[in-house]
Amino acid sequence: MTAGIDLGMPATQAIRSDEDVVRVRQLVRTTAVAAKLSLVDQTKLVTAASELARNTLIYGGGGAAEVTTIDDGLRRGIRIVFTDQGPGIPDLDLALTDGYTTGGGLGLGLSGARRLVDDFDIRTGVGEGTRVTVTKWSR
Amino acid sequence: MERVPILKIGDILLVSIQVDMSDQTAVQLQEDLAERIVATGSHGVIIDITALDIVDSFVGRMLSAIASISKVLDAETVVVGMRPAVAITLVELGLSLNGIRTALNVERGMELIAAARADEWHEADGDEDAETTATS
Ligand SMILES: Nc1ncnc2c1ncn2[C@@H]1O[C@H](COP(=O)(O)OP(=O)(O)O)[C@@H](O)[C@H]1O
Ligand SMILES: [Mg+2]
Numbered sequence: 001m002t003a004g005i006d007l008g009m010p011a012t013q014a015i016r017s018d019e020d021v022v023r024v025r026q027l028v029r030t031t032a033v034a035a036k037l038s039l040v041d042q043t044k045l046v047t048a049a050s051e052l053a054r055n056t057l058i059y060g061g062g063g064a065a066e067v068t069t070i071d072d073g074l075r076r077g078i079r080i081v082f083t084d085q086g087p088g089i090p091d092l093d094l095a096l097t098d099g100y101t102t103g104g105g106l107g108l109g110l111s112g113a114r115r116l117v118d119d120f121d122i123r124t125g126v127g128e129g130t131r132v133t134v135t136k137w138s139r
Numbered sequence: 140m141e142r143v144p145i146l147k148i149g150d151i152l153l154v155s156i157q158v159d160m161s162d163q164t165a166v167q168l169q170e171d172l173a174e175r176i177v178a179t180g181s182h183g184v185i186i187d188i189t190a191l192d193i194v195d196s197f198v199g200r201m202l203s204a205i206a207s208i209s210k211v212l213d214a215e216t217v218v219v220g221m222r223p224a225v226a227i228t229l230v231e232l233g234l235s236l237n238g239i240r241t242a243l244n245v246e247r248g249m250e251l252i253a254a255a256r257a258d259e260w261h262e263a264d265g266d267e268d269a270e271t272t273a274t275s
Contacts, residue, residue, distance in 0.1 A: 018161040018162050018163050019161055021161065021162070022159050022160075022161050025159060025193065026159065029192070039224050040224045040227055040228070042224075043192065043193055043222075043224040043225060043227070043228045044227075044228050044231065046192070046193050047193045047194075047195050047228050047232060050193060050195040050197075051195055051196060051232075054162070054195075054197065098233055105196065105197075105200070106196045106199070106200055106234070108196045108232055108233045108234060109196055111233065112196065112231070112232035112233050112234075113232075115231050115232070115233070116228065116231055116232060
């Protein structure tokens with residue numbers, strides 16, 4: 001899991017519709033700007049968040065994103081936790097393979113999001129839902 | 140749901156995406172464009188993404204789909220105005236945007252479409268079915 005202390009309360013955005021996915025992007029952008037992430041890092045984090053929020057909606061049947069600004073003593077970062085109570089992912093290695101999709105997508109959401117962030121952690125089990133935690137640090 | 144407007148400028152359709160599109164809005168744009176290409180007989184589509192601060196796999200797939208659909212409908216699509224940070228992120232995400240022509244800005248995009256059309260006519264000249272190709 002991610003090291004570092006939380007700065008302030010997390011902001012939570014429910015993910016129940018297409019429009020909520022847009023709201024997650026906006027929330028992450030605002031938080032990343034405030035934490036002074038570079039433009040490229042903001043863009044990478046918002047893109048990763050967009051992919052994961054869409055997965056939460058489509059495969060997880062909806063859920064929430066929790067966005068927190070953190071500090072490890074040296075630098076600031078943004079942590080986002082996506083949770084859903086959906087079916088879970090039976091084969092995680094397969095789901096993390098570029099191009100693998102069960103829904104007619106491009107299969108780049110999970111694998112691509114993992115490349116775009118600094119820390120990536122996923123907890124999932126069949127029938128237990130899915131929880132994806134990502135962190136991006138300022139540099 | 141918001142809808143992205145499509146402008147007709149001469150022989151070209153110009154789409155300037157100004158909003159953070161929901162997935163539904165993106166799908167709607169794809170359908171609207173296909174209809175407008177046929178209704179107007181346009182041979183070129185320019186999609187200006189200057190205002191887009193991210194392109195994720197859904198929007199990337201939509202751009203590829205628009206390029207393929209317009210090709211089938213005898214129109215060229217050019218995506219213009221991609222921000223550097225967006226380009227860097229796309230590559231790391233793993234999106235290849237296969238089959239999509241890109242240009243720096245709308246003006247260059249129009250030149251690219253004009254050149255592509257000229258090439259097609261030129262090639263058609265040497266073909267046996269030159270007449271049908273040239274007049275289509
Ligand atoms: N939150 C989730 N709950 C259940 N399954 C998921 C979840 N997120 C991803 N998956 C599974 O992992 C696969 C790969 O996801 P992703 O890389 O985002 O590609 P895509 O969204 O294009 O299918 C999905 O097709 C789906 O089967
Ligand atoms: Mg996905």
